Amino acid sequence: MGIAVTVLSCLGKLEAQSAVTMLGIGLACGASSCWKSSEKGLTIMKIVIIHGQNHEGSTCMVSRELAHKMGGEIREFFLPRDFDKPCLGCYTCFKTELSSCPHYKELEPLAAAMLEADLLILESPVYVYHATGQMMSFLDHFGTWWVVHRPRPEMNGKQAVAICTAASGGMKSTAKDILRIYAEPFSYNAGSRRALEKAGFAFEGIMKNNAVKNGKIVDMALYSLTRSLEPYPVRRLSPEEIPAALELCWQVFLEFEAPEYPPEGVAAFRASLDDRERTRQLKFYGAFDGEKLVGVLCMRAPQHIGGFFVDAAYHRRGIGRHLFQAMRRDYGTQIFTVNSSPYAVEIYCRLGFVPMDTERLTGGLRYTPMRFEQGENGL
Numbered sequence: 001m002g003i004a005v006t007v008l009s010c011l012g013k014l015e016a017q018s019a020v021t022m023l024g025i026g027l028a029c030g031a032s033s034c035w036k037s038s039e040k041g042l043t044i045m046k047i048v049i050i051h052g053q054n055h056e057g058s059t060c061m062v063s064r065e066l067a068h069k070m071g072g073e074i075r076e077f078f079l080p081r082d083f084d085k086p087c088l089g090c091y092t093c094f095k096t097e098l099s100s101c102p103h104y105k106e107l108e109p110l111a112a113a114m115l116e117a118d119l120l121i122l123e124s125p126v127y128v129y130h131a132t133g134q135m136m137s138f139l140d141h142f143g144t145w146w147v148v149h150r151p152r153p154e155m156n157g158k159q160a161v162a163i164c165t166a167a168s169g170g171m172k173s174t175a176k177d178i179l180r181i182y183a184e185p186f187s188y189n190a191g192s193r194r195a196l197e198k199a200g201f202a203f204e205g206i207m208k209n210n211a212v213k214n215g216k217i218v219d220m221a222l223y224s225l226t227r228s229l230e231p232y233p234v235r236r237l238s239p240e241e242i243p244a245a246l247e248l249c250w251q252v253f254l255e256f257e258a259p260e261y262p263p264e265g266v267a268a269f270r271a272s273l274d275d276r277e278r279t280r281q282l283k284f285y286g287a288f289d290g291e292k293l294v295g296v297l298c299m300r301a302p303q304h305i306g307g308f309f310v311d312a313a314y315h316r317r318g319i320g321r322h323l324f325q326a327m328r329r330d331y332g333t334q335i336f337t338v339n340s341s342p343y344a345v346e347i348y349c350r351l352g353f354v355p356m357d358t359e360r361l362t363g364g365l366r367y368t369p370m371r372f373e374q375g376e377n378g379l
């Protein structure tokens, strides 16, 4: 069984209000309808747990364990037992207030508890790669709390945690179902898009003809952010971060690739890093361990991997795959090429690349041309 814990610190207005958007509650179950102190009771933190299922299985146990470790007053709600209504799509909440929802009588105890809580724990077992239907129905009722609609100031400063368990896979998509922050800039607004990417938002896609601006129908770009316990988050690097990225490329190259290259190959690689005009045209992605840059992938137009290096101390932790997947999300056509060093051929094969030719030697650089195409390798 797998367990995933995703934490959302509701520090900013956008984050806090968006987190709440995803929540909803029903009525408290039996004795749990009032706040109850944990055994530790060291703080007076108010914790609300929304259980995405009725039974007290593994997911329930993990979330209770966390709540008890945090200490404080705990209130629990089980879905669908405590709230079992699917959203009717009547738009009453958007047109007026959530309190006008036809289900508000049932929803109110959960909504009130959430507004009062310091920490929200939303949990769900993975059902068919997503959160349970009852959790999704519950969250639908809070669409109106979305930051672009009627955000609730009470949600500022809250912390939210999503917990999911699975027999095998689907925890990431389930955590995203529960805690997710969206941003929707106009697709032509390169400045906003860049700022979002810098802040760690992942590009999800273009929403065609989604808004009217100055009388014109325009596209919008959809970005999302899930702050998880993902140990090595990946994001696009800013121009100021590129020197550090090039230094990492060089150090990893010296350790793993230079030994297999003739001196002129090593010099050619160094020259490519020093070629400002060339590096200016590359798009860099970085993986981080806290503040430390531990992996770099850079792209050359149109869809060619120009460099792919992970700090030796961080090998075998899935960082390369994570970098590759993050980069792929930015491209519509899923065809990528690379000229792989001898050392990396096997690594690229594991990512789904196939050699297009035997090894070549140009200017002292040994490389194998390789290609990735989505679907070709079942990926």
Ligand SMILES: Cc1cc2nc3c(=O)[nH]c(=O)nc-3n(C[C@H](O)[C@H](O)[C@H](O)COP(=O)(O)O)c2cc1C
Residues within 6 Å of the ligand: 001, 053, 056, 057, 058, 059, 060, 125, 126, 127, 128, 129, 130, 165, 166, 167, 168, 169, 170
């Ligand atoms: C209807 C249903 C669908 C499920 N789908 C998945 C799935 O897509 N992926 C997975 O890894 N586990 C899946 N599972 C297994 C549960 O997610 C897993 O056993 C979970 O730990 C159960 O949590 P619980 O003990 O709190 O009920 C599914 C279980 C059920 C009942």
